[in-house]
Amino acid sequence: MKKVVTMVGTSIFENYVREIDDQYFGNDMEDLKEKAAEEYKENDPRIKRIKSKLEKWISEFSESDKEELSAEIKSLVKLKERFKEDFEVYLLYSDTAMGKLAAEIIRDVLQNMKIFKDSEIKKPDCINNLQIQDNEKFIIGMNNLIHKFYDEIATSGWGDNVIINITGGYKATIPYLTILGQVNKSPIFYIFEDTDALIEIPYLPLDIKWDLFEKYEDLFLEFNKEGIIEREEELPYNVKKELEGLIEVEGKLLYLNSFGLIFWEKYKEKYFFYYASEETQREIEKQLNIKKILQTKFWDKQIREGKTELKNGHYVYDDGNNRYRIFYIEKDGRIYIYKTFEDYGDYRYYLENVKGETVKFEDIKANSKLWKIIKER
Structure with a gap:
């Protein structure tokens, strides 16, 4: 199943206004225009009126014509026809009430289209601070968008697994998403709403220092x-x-x-970074099994958390049916390793005789240096 990430804009509202002469709809949209996503519930009566009119308008479209409702829907239909695979569709919207409303309506339409019956249309996601009124917030919002890709969407790999659809949303995001796709060798697509031409951005080799x-x-x-x-x-x-x-x-x-x-x-992506004292690192260098765990398992947050237990005040990574243990502290997004064991007797002696509260994080941090190890997947 391919992951298709689609930025959501407001073309569905613009298309409605182009076809339907409705001054009251225009007034509601104008009032909603400057509202942030967090103000969505406060504008419930206005949003219900807009939704009701749009749902009536959408109901008049046949299945084959629904792709004309918005640029996002049209581009997703064309991508589905091109790849002929099931999709996991991510609808990402700006930190605005209009973005949230558009994404919700588009999701409802997609879920009722036969072409997407075997695809998963994810619940739309707001990208916090992604708006164009405040440049400082826009930068933070763009960083949040990039984190969304790395931390949540592309966790099983990039390349052809992730398709980036830049048809909708703010045009200001296009250069960043293009570079993101290029760096990770993921295909990037764009469609002009007034045509049926699906355009793929060609891959260009980048000389990155x-x-x-x-x-x-x-x-x-x-x-x-x-x-x-x-x-x-x-x-x-x-x-x-x-x-x-x-x-x-x-x-x-x-x-x-x-x-x-x-x-x-x-x-x-290539490395796992951690902090440890030189003494601890020397031990790790001698402990080939511990090194292998760091390379293959410990770096993975999900695996690490699943195998970590609180014992006598220590956070201990217990690898399972073996003798290998890693004592560590995770703080402010950094991992500090302070003890590792391959001998079960040594591990038990340390655990029983050294209480976690006697291990001061400030001392560990002061004595630690940055180390890295190449990840193995």
Whole structure:
């Protein structure tokens, strides 16, 4: 089943207005235009009126004509006809009430079309802060959109598994989504609403300086989920120049821009990063089974959490029917490993004699260095 990600715009409203002369509908839409997605429920009477009119209008379309309702529906139908496979459709909308309403209506239409009867139309997702009135919020919103791909959608791999449909939504997102698809070798499609031509963006080989991410790993790992660092000192001029185009600098504040985030997330896919003291790392280097677990299982958040137990105040990764154990702390998106065992007797002695509350995170952090290991899937 292919994952098809479709940005949702407002073409379904525009098409209605083009066909139906309805001043009251226009007034409701105008009142809704500046509302954020979180204000959706507060505007329930207005939304119900809009939905009711649209549902009546949609009911007059035959099955074969429904693709003309909106650019999103039309492009999805054309993609379905091209690939002839079942789809997992992700409808992503901007942080606006109109975006949420459009996505809900489009989902209802898709779920009732025969061509999508064996496909899964996911519940529409809001991309927080993705709006075009505030540039700072737009940058954060774009980063949230990129995280949505890396953290939730493309977890089983990129390439042909993920199709990016850039037909709908803000045109400002197109350059970022195009680069995202290019970097991950995922097909990108666009359709002009007034035509039936489905256009695939050709793949272009990109010359990416991956060595910059290796050189500045420590710096990139400091960025929080929103892509912001507040430093005590300004970034040196030569570093700013090297990272130009990947980060934005405002005094002591650094912002990882959306292009930087796309490339950084791609770079991270290859490695598992963790923190440990030099003493702990020397132990890991000698423990071939522990190294293998780090490479093949521990890096995977779902596996790690499923095999972690709280024992005597410690978070312990218990690999199962064997002797291998990893003691760690996960904080602020970072993993600090402070003890590893391949000998069961040594593990039991440590667990019974060292209470978790005596292990101070501040001490572990102060003595830790950044390490990485190549992931194996």
